[in-house]
Amino acid sequence: MWLLAVVLVLPLVASLTARGPTAVLHLQTAKTSAAHPLHASGEVTLWCAPDNLQITIRRASFLRKRDKKRFEAQLSENKKNATLTFPSATVGDAGEYTCELDTQHGRLTTQIHLYARPVAVADNEHFTVKDNNEFHLEGERRYVRRGDDVNITCPVFGYPTPGIKWAKDGKPLELSDKVTLEGIAVHITEVDYPHAGLYSCEAINEYTTGGKTSKPLIIIEKMLDVKSELAWIYPLIVIIITLVLLVIIIALCELRKRRQNRQSRYLTQE
Known part of the structure; x- marks a missing residue:
């Protein structure tokens, strides 16, 4: 009899799964940093539950894939639903989570995604809003000496990981032996005058x-x-010219002073 019960229960356990919807962080601006992470406009709640409504939950947690951080979930009164609430969610909370439900039939899991639109990471750079569009930013102007190498970065974060397209002066960026892509950056070897422009x-x-x-x-x-x-x-030449002019002015002043002194002595003798 017990063997029959096992045979009947095993397929049931194998078919048990969990479910849960995706969620989105609603972001009103586009700049974040480690020191000042960008906050969502409201709290965010993730939830999951067994597909079988008869199954109750003993314990539940959410495991974030990116940093392996585990969050204990809150169970509903009837033990059939588990939730994780971020009262003040930041863009850093975005990512893939594994909901783990411990039940009388074993552990049930499902993947839940917390999405976030691309934002600029301003840890090492300063950005300003352009054309009153929070998601159109302008970085600081860069000055590079001809012949040097340079990296032009696109420091962004989002989930899923954003795809990146580069343009120069409003046209798709043309790659060459000297202009290459390295990750999210444009690398220019031995920069020359034609490389100047708006990237x-x-x-x-x-x-x-x-x-x-x-x-x-x-x-x-x-x-x-x-x-x-x-x-x-050029600055050195300007400095040298300034010093030369200063020496000339001092010399002329000194000559004038000596001339005045000689004239003064001559008048006194008379």
Whole structure:
């Protein structure tokens, strides 16, 4: 009899699964940093439950894949639903979570995604909003000496990981032996005058939640100026000229002073 019970229960346990919807962080601005993480506009709640409504939960937790951080879940009164609430969620909370439900029939799991649109990571750079569009940013102007190497970065974060497209002066960036892509950066070897211009990266990701597909994007622009390899000599020339003029002025003043002294002595003798 017990053997028959085992035979009947095993297929049931094997077929048990958990379920839970995706969620989205609603972000109103586009700049974040480790010191000042960007907060969502409201609290965010993740939940999951057994597919079989007769199954009760003994214990539940959410495991974030990116950093392996585990969060204890709150169980509903009837023990059939588990929730995780972020009262003040930040963009760093986005990612893939594994909901783990411990039940009388074993552990049930399901993957839950907390999506976030692309935002700029301003840990080492300063960005300003362009054209009153929070998701169109302008980086600081860069000055590079001709012949040097340079990296132009696109520091963005989002979940799913955003895809990036580069453009220069409004046209798709042309790659060459000297202009290459290294991860999320454009690397220019031995930069020359034609490399100067406005570089822009367009970061976009895509996700579906509640039956609606979104493709949010962010644009970051950076101006690159190329200076002559002899540019350092111009300030030096200005300094030298200034010093020469200063010496001449001092010398002329000294000559004038001596002349006045001689004239004064001559008048006194008379």
